[in-house]
Structures are given as structure tokens and as C-alpha cells.
Amino acid sequence: RIMNIRDGFAMKAAIESGYHVCIISGGKNEGVRIRLRNLGITDIHLGSPDKVETFKEYIELYNIKPEQVVYMGDDIPDYHVMQLVGLPTCPQDASSEIKAISKYISHKNGGKGAVREVIEQVMKVQGKWHMYYNGKHD
Template sequence: MSIDLRLQEKAKAIRLLIMDVDGVLTDGRIFYNAEGIEAEAFFVRDGFGLRMAKQAELLTAILTGRTSGAVTHRAKELGISEVHQGALNKLEVYEMLLHRHGLTDEAAAYIGDDLNDLPVLNRVGLSAAPADAAAEVRAQVVYVTTQAGGRGAVREVIDLILKAQGRWEQFVET
């Protein structure tokens, strides 16, 4: 089976998409003003992709080691109810998500960019990393996006999944 067919088969089986935040949903930079208030930037097309995923009944979840009010706000805006921040053991939270939704590893996808994402990336059915992820991560995932973190990587993975599942056409019909 060719790599493209293998990737398509993996994407077709996905029911849950889990994403890291820093370096995946954002470009990894954190801004602080003079008062120490934090701000992060999110890419609009990633957000639109997450809305498409929801419309296509794909479950979505955020799994991040940091805690940020900006992430809480963005997740609420996008209707992502599974938000797990401050997760020191991402694999433990991942296993809880699978159990909660009655899914297997093959039905889950994860997008991560750094070494702390590897335990989950090595378990999921479809592992993905942004183009600018750590080299060690890019070497171990099934799919490396052409887009960078915070610049369309999440949207690219969602598009891949929706196309593999035959759900893409509903979004491009005029």
C-alpha cells in the first residue's frame, strides 16, 4: 500500500481530533504587555476549519501543558468543549478522552509540535506535526503539514480528514 493510500485510510478512520496549542494552534510565541497580561494569536483559517470539523461531526479537543485564558476563550468561541490545559501527563488525558468517547487509538488524530507530544503522537491512528515542529517530532509522525503552526497546520489536517471521509464536498459546493 502506498504512503498516500495509507494516509488516506488512517484519515478515513478519524473520529476525534486532538490538538496541542503552542506551536500548533498558535505560532508558539507568547506576548506579555507591561502589566504581564498574556496574549496569543490564533489563525482564522484554523478556526474556520474547526467549525467545519464540528459541522461534519468530528469531535475536537485541546490538550496542552500550559494554561491560558486566551485558549479558554478561543475554545469557547469555536465550540470546543474538550479543553484540557495544564496537562503534565498528556498520555493520561489522551487515554481518558478515548475512554470517555468509546474510541480506539485508530479513531484518534493528534497534532503536536514538541517532545512532550511524542507519547500521544506515538499512540494515535493519525499523527501530525506542523512544518516547523521539532525535528524529532517531524521524524516520527505520519504526516507533516506544509503549513507552520499557527498558520494553517490545523486546517490542513482537518481538510485531509474531511476529504478522506468524503465530507469535503459539502463545504465547497456553491
């Protein structure tokens, strides 16, 4: 798995601004888990055999409505979760099936800043990106 340093910055900014960030992946790379924990992400589900079930447990735990969720997926295992969320997104190099159901397709490829692009856009729309950028976060 490839992770862009800018993606990491954006995930950390989102967490520090009060957003929930959850990783649901079929991959099992423990190096990824360590990197994500270092960013402050606590909801990390690697090797998830059923992403829909993991997603449902996650939103129930935090009392989040599916329509409040931004989800980035890139391939068929993400398809059914993406049908449940309010804003399904994907990187530029996602499979055609995932692109077809995405409401936003990043201009960046996976691992090349796509996560950063989506998080930054969400935070900007909600007026939180500049607050974070200007050091006015907790």
C-alpha cells in the same frame, strides 16, 4: 499561543460535521480557552501535566479507538501520545523528534494554518469537506 482564523474555521467545520475535537496543551492561556469555546470545542485541557493520561481519559469517555485519532503535536510533550494514535501529524516547524514519528507533516507552520490543512485533508478523504463547504451540514 497563535491561532489562525483558518484553523478556527476548520475546527468549527469538523465539529459541525460530527468529528470530536479535543485540545490538550501544557499552556494555560485562558484567552485560548475562550476562543476555542467560541468555536464549539468543549474538550479543552489546558495546563495538562500528563498528555498521555488526558488522552486516554478522553478516548475512553467517547469510546474512541486510538487508531481512529488524528493528533497534531509539535514538541517533545506530544511524543508519547503521538506514538499511540493512528495518524500522528505535525506542523512544518515541529521539533525533529516529532517530525520523525509523524505520518504527515503539514506544509504550514504552527499557528499559520497547519491545523486547517490537516482537518481539510481528513474531511476531503472522507467526503465531508465539500458537503460542509456547500452548506449541506446540519
